[in-house]
Amino acid sequence: MKTGITRRKLIQGTALTAGAAAVFGPWKFNRVYAAATDKPILIGLTHDASGQFANSGQAEKRGTIMAIEEANAAGGVLGRKVEYIWADTETTPATGSRVAERFITRDNVAFMVGAIQSGTANAISQVCQKYGVVYFNTNSSSPTESAKNCHRVKFVWDGSGANFAKAAAAGAVDKFGKNWILLTNDYVWGHNTSKATAEILGKLGGTVMENILVPVGTRDYSSILLKLQQAKPDVVATAVGGDDYKALRQQVQDLKLDTKMAWLSNQLDWPDIYGAGSEAAFGVFGATWYHYLDLPGVADFVKRYQTRWPDTRIDVPGNVTYNGYVAMRELLRAVEDAGSTNNISVIKQLEGRVMKAADRMQHHDAVIDPNSHHVQQTIYLATRQDKPRDDTDYFKIVNVMAPETVRIASESECHLESYADTPTYEM
């Protein structure tokens, strides 16, 4: 049976294609639907449920959902109910891209919130910038998030690795010494954080004896620990996260190396450490918040968390949940203040926005830097709590750093897209 392609069929086919092309071009991105006041505000949540940061992903989801529910209980935002859809971004940038595309083009979300791994956050923010959707990066702390990889629609809510390094460095050099070894998790967050640490150390007159790379997924640190044992640095500064950090800490303590040299652990995420006992908090580390801060509102927040999430393994909220909560809460407030969900108006509400200390449950006011969209906030330095109040009390806060003292200069590398280049988006 021979099927020829007749000329007629060819012409018909071409006409069909040309017709389709006419329907679909010119393609613009202005997606504006009449803001119906009874249509709910849909927020796309991209919290990981799998991969290296699964625990943290679920923790920040608890925070963002709490904020949404509190807003709804108070009457919604702009008179509209706030709803959310969530998808697992699997700690993978490609999945992040795909989820973002789906949420925006199919589900027509108004805003996007979430992410821990900086690669995933970057991928999501690229897609969001393309369509003009405001995106809150709740828990990525790679310094490049608000520098090289900043976007007009993107707002970064966690302290960056550089902030934490700066917070800890001066004190550490004075107290322990100038010769440091860096342990760097071999991926972008690790590299950027260690680079920032090295720069800060250099300015303080210290030296980096060696920068040891820790591949993601390392479970056996004996060779690395052997090197440390033989090199005898004053300080070991780690930029190691997630499960890798848990394994490292366990082995360091088994060998009692935590008493032989000073350990600087950048930022500790509460889900990574909870359950391991307070011995798990070793060295000096940073955090954006702690559940035993002696500030108004903290105890109440903890109680609300426990009432809302009685079944979760993590009995008290930590920095990851906190970041999710305050970010979502501020987003909804900004929308209320803007009077609409129009992306440009909301962005303008956020740039330069000051958030009061008491409201944020931190010691100092926080501000969203208009040039980098990075939240400049209080950084706490802590060590292990030697007199715990109960079995959730792991940290002893040893220093409270105001945002200006830990601000990072390299954020001037950030070049936000102009308003004109950012498509209008309103759902």
Place this chain on the structure above:
Amino acid sequence: MDFLFNLLPHLVNGIALGLLFALIALGFMLIIGVMEVINLAHGSLFALGAYMALVIVTPEGGLDAPFLEPWFGIGIIPRYIAALVIAPVIVGVFGMGLELCLRRTYGKDPLYGLLLTFGAALVIEEGIRIIWGHGEYVLPVPKGIRGGFIFADLIWSYYRFFAAAFSIVMIGALWCFIEKTPYGAIIKAGAHDNEMVRALGINLPKLRLFVFAIGTALAAIAGIIMAPIWGIRPQVGVDAVVPAFVIIVLGGIGSFWGAVIAGLMVGMIVGLTAAYYSDWSLLSMYLLLLAVVTFRARGLMGKVSVLER
């Protein structure tokens, strides 16, 4: 001289790793010997063994029911021993299940068997992910063998010594079983000449089931012992199949001691690479595979391998 001295703990680590690899490889080899099938699911069963042990030893593994609390209350040593016995049995049952699935592919192009075990590997790994999640678990081990100690200004690991000793015992037991018992003789015969074994009236399907059960149980035991070294994650299986294959190729299919010696070699290479270029240590296994297959497909002591069919 100092450099060599510092190498000692890494050598011990390498030997322990090597003996464990040899154990995996031996299980792998038993199956190939009798089955002519490359069991790509061997790694996933290795991982499953570790997870089963987790379930038995700690409530975190999933058995969180109140009526089981007394079990988790008894000391860790009996629980750990129970895990070492029960988990391989469970995995052996899975192994037998896999053999039953494979029966449909016998006699056909070996490509089908390969694809089937590949699919099985993915299914097992995905099943693990669904039940236990993506995250990492830590297998609690008895205090006596946990952690490290500093001796002569070097860091040594108690656990590696234990792992090495245990592997030596297992390898010895396996050797005795194969050489000294009638069952072992049947297995060797089956590996050598299927037809003859059947002609002699031995039930070949039952033999295959049995061999699969033992081979996969060995993988499970290796998985349990490796758990504190490699961590318990769903993807840990992939990294287990490759050294097994490298060892088989290096040591030759039919050779027991070839596998052991090759195992030690592979273990040393991975262990020493881990010492100096820790990021490259897993990669070194793959590079080793490439080198070995390219240059020495027959192995150090082997005959023409059934793999070359």
Place this chain on the structure above:
Amino acid sequence: MRHMIAITSNWFTPQMLVAFAIFGTLPLWLEGVGLYSYIGLEVLIWIIFALGFNLLLGYTGLPSFGHGAFLGIGGYAMGWFQINVAPNLWLGLLFAIAITALFGAAVALFISHRRGIYFALLTLAFGQVFFFVASKWTTLTGGEDGMLNIARLPADFGFVSFSLQHNYALYYFTFAVFVVTVLVLWRLVNSPFGKVIKAIKQNEMRVGFLGYNVYFFKWAVFTISCAVTGLAGGLFAMAQEGAYVQVMSLQWSGIIVLMTLIGGGFVSFWGALIGTVVYYLARDILGTFTETWLLWYGLMFMLVVMFKPEGIAGMWQDGVAYLNRRRGAGIPPVAVEPARE
């Protein structure tokens, strides 16, 4: 091996036209069925990938368990060229094809004299090696974070230029590439070259005895397969606006094998296409009901291998043959398989 794909000298076949019609009109009906533009784009790109992959698996019988690595290489090549040499769509894609084909040719040099398990494990090892190197070489690839800001360059024909920014614009460009790829591959597998590789699948040794240089043919088909994969990779990088390393992992390399086989790659040119569509449907539809969909997909794969390695296309062919037999009653069935596809 029993399963053979028949030869024809037609340039076009009914199946081809149906495929063109369905995918050509996709943007018109996609959102009506509850899907979204990006997934249409992703599916078409993966179909191109699967067609290239099936040259190896379905036609030549060579299982490659590391092919995801080449998809990644194509993506990185496209991105690198755009950022470091020139932002030109045509040259970028050509570069992606060339680089991936080069890597493929190099790997094929090592593995072409092998078959079966050795071949498979070598491809697995190479795939893992490339994956590791890509993850480590962060200055080139961006590591786990990937290579960002890859732009969807305009299709510039000199006298007219189309922007490919919108998902559907890029989709139509990809569709054009798809049409060309299908035509080229179709001719290839129905040419003398195609006959030889099918013979190799059946019995490699005999082909050698017949005087063909089996090593060369295996090397060539692997390289061509990688070239097509590189093309898909370049398109994928534009679709994602980034090149990411995870696709080079074993899990993704495995998924393309599953896809192609379930679809019926062993017996049909279109098996690869069917398999890709089935996978994405399974993921997006089953995935909304259960998080365990990949497990079911894997089990389905195992059942297919055990009971019906010819896959979906094979079941279709059986159905057609059954109907033909009933219609052509009285004529004894011919021993040789009737011309299909």
